[in-house]
Amino acid sequence: MMLRRGKSLTARLTLLFAVVSSSVLLILGLVIAELVERHFEDMDLELLEGKLELIQHAVISARTEGNFDGLSAQLDAALVGHHGLAVGVWGPDGKRLFLSEEAEFPENNALLKPGQVLPKTWKGHGEQHYRGISGQAPTGIQGEPPAMVLLSTSLTHHDHFMQSFRMTMWTVVSLAALLSGFLGWIAARRGLAPLRNIARRASDITANSLDQRIDEGEIPVELAEVVTPLNEMLGRLKESFDRLSDFSSDIAHELRTPVSNLLTQTQVMLSKARSIDEYQDVLASNAEELERLSRTIADMLFLAKADNHLIVPTQEPVDLEAEISSMLEFYEPLIEEKYLKLTFLGHAEVDGDRLMLRRAVGNLLSNAIRHTPEDGFINIALENDGEKVSIRIENSGETIPSEHLPRLFDRFYRVDSSRQRTGEGSGLGLAITKSIALAHNGSVSVCSMDGVTSFSLGLPARRSF
Structure with missing residues (x-):
């Protein structure tokens, strides 16, 4: 069955670079487009308001002279040079006084609302867009309503510019996405080079070269x-x-x-x-x-x-004093045979597997008896501080060199490799004692100095309910 792999980290980083840079450029382009639109709107409004003031002055002048017929000539002259600008003027009686050629205003003159000064856009014939304002032109005669004026300018030039701008923006965004993706791929490849080096170093390590290490000084x-x-x-x-x-x-x-x-x-x-x-x-x-x-x-x-953590000891009350006393009766012939002096002090109880604990303590006792010379001594002490119970067994004999102490609980370990094992020991007793201690959430330790070797077996004290 083939394993399904995820996407390459390089590909992900490349895609991320492309998406982020494209998004930034796209947002920047949209913001610039909005600002350009507002700039064009401000320019158009400034133009229309300026022409509105000019038309208002022309209406007052024409009314003062009593000749609205001359208004058309004045307005035509005012619109010279302003392509796309259209003007419409209606008198107080609703009569049209002037209308530019090819002027396209909203139907029903929707801009003719009192106070309409802000620009408004609409679509005329031929899909052309316009922006316009409306205003009032006072006649200069007291009590007479003002004339209404409509002004508009074509947005064709603006639309062409914005269309070209958007096309350029999308082209730049597309090219930027490709370029940033390529640059992102290069950056990702170079950035992940240390990871590939780690993979190569790790692939070179075999069971025969486990002493090799990956130099942490060469990596990020x-x-x-x-x-x-x-x-x-x-x-x-x-x-x-x-x-x-x-x-x-x-x-x-x-x-x-x-x-x-x-x-x-x-x-x-x-x-x-x-x-x-x-x-x-x-x-x-x-x-x-x-x-x-x-x-x-x-x-x-x-x-x-x-x-493999397959040993699950039972939990039962164990009187260590009684169990050790029972084991000492078993070892009594050996103790008497070597004329050993034995002392046993203390009392303690623990929760654990009675047979396993007897085996662990028995291994320590047999080890002490086997390595104690004739006329030597063995001291056994039970200590309980409320949280931990310690079984300490010390014996006289040769001092064990300190370099051997950490490995005494290893399997088949010999302090003197040239000496064969004698007696009933299999060379696994201390290792078994350590395993039993760990299975009971305990510990073992050893120290040896001045001709006295001491083994300690620590176990959790019995919980009181």
Whole structure:
């Protein structure tokens, strides 16, 4: 099934640049067009008002001379050189005194309203537009109504200019959209170059080169939020791969010895006929090796579940004093055999899985007994501060170098790599203790100095209701 990918980020940025620049230019063009329209309107109004004053003066003069017939000649002379300007004059009795040739006024002389001074536009014949005003021309005779005057000017020249302006504006906007899109594409490509470099560097990193990092000094600040978590992820991956590699190597070593012993003993026994006692001895020895293998495999399965958060401990009241006392009775023969001095103080209760907690504490106890020399001591203390319970087990013995302390809870980790494990330990006890502590929202720690090693298991104190 093919994966559906989103649009390219470069394409999105290119489109965004084109849309933004085109929108800005379009808005700017519309604003300029509106301003030009208002400028033309102001010019027309100034022209019409000037001619209205001239006509008013001509009417007064004609009335004073008692000859309205000469008004036409005066008005024709006043309109010379003003192409597209039309004038109409009507006397107080409604008789038309003058009308310019090819004048087109609204039907029924709609402009003839008292006080009409602002320009008004209308469409005449041939789709031509006009702008006009109306006014009154006093006759100069007291008590006689004024004459009515209509003036208009053709907007043909204005319309042609605005049509040409709009065509130019759309052409400029279109070209600007293409140019800004192209420039935006170049800017986006250059701006995203560090991201492509990060992708190339990341693609070169394999399981064998997890120590490589992406240099944060070569990238823009905005991409630091991407590179920093990526480098941190690579660090976690490297740590996980290293631990997995070490674990695989250790487990191969741990399983190789018992399997080799089983195979060798079996081959030797099969090489010739043996007595029943000899067969029984070898089978008993093989059973011990198989038990060791079984415990190791069981511990590995437990840790695998812990790593995948599949361990869900039950929540029940656990009396740690009683549980540890019970375990000490089990270890009493070993303690007496090595003449160890044991002290146990404190009382505490927690909520948790009783069997898991017994296993965790038992691993710490067996570890302390195994590494304490004869005539040494083991001190066990329970401490409760109301929020946290601490189980502290310290024993005498060799001081563990500080560089080994952080890894004591790793699987199969040896402080002395040249020394093979002895006894019943599988090398996973401390790792299991840590997993159980984490499953209970607790923690483990260790310190070693002056011949005393102390392990602490911290658990949340039991809630009181």
